[in-house]
Amino acid sequence: MPATRIETRRGWIGDRRLEVIEAVQRGLLAGLQIPDHDRCVRLIEYEDDTMISPPNRGEKYLVIEITLFAGRSLDAKRRLYASIAKELAAFDVPTDDIKVILIEVEPVNWGLRGVPANEIDLGYKINV
Template identity: 75%
Template sequence: MPATRIETRRGWIGSRRLEIIEAVQRALLTGLKIPEDDRCISLLEYEADAMIVPPGKGESYSVIEIKLFSGRSLDAKRRLYAAIVDELSAFDVPAGDIKIMLVEIDPENWGLRGLPASEIDLGFKIDV
């Protein structure tokens, strides 16, 4: 049940916003083995003067922050990182222009349907 935010500079995506979002969704499915209908991704584009990036990075430099339940294995995280880079390469985003940050949250600190997620049958495994 990850919540994902993609942040980048305006201009390089153009009309492909939904395609980028779907690419990251496919990477989440591959890496974390979440259900197909588990979707929560936003895309924020900033004007060039509203986002500074490290020297040498291209116009497609992107920061992808994924908030997720704690408990995923290092192998799942590796699969996720590789899948994101692979999916975004179709948009000519170099691997060096992708920064991925995972923010792990204990299920008791994530509220769903008025309850802590730790008290709900999520319908999928976290420890993949």
């Protein structure tokens, strides 16, 4: 049940916001092997004067922060990074402009339906 936040500068996405969100969701599906109905992706666009980035990055620089249950393998993380980069290539986002940050949380520290997530059958594996 990853919770994903995409942050970037306003302007380059235009009216394709939902398309970018769906592209990142597809990257999550391929990389983490979560079910399609597992969706929590938000997009935040910043004005130019409210975000700085490394000088050698372009206008499409973005940070994707994914909070997820701990336990994914290095191979799953590699698939995730590659899948997101592949999906964002359709928007001409250079791989150098993509930063993905994973924040791993033990399921006991994630509340769902009023209980800790480790007490719920999620219907899919975390340790992929």
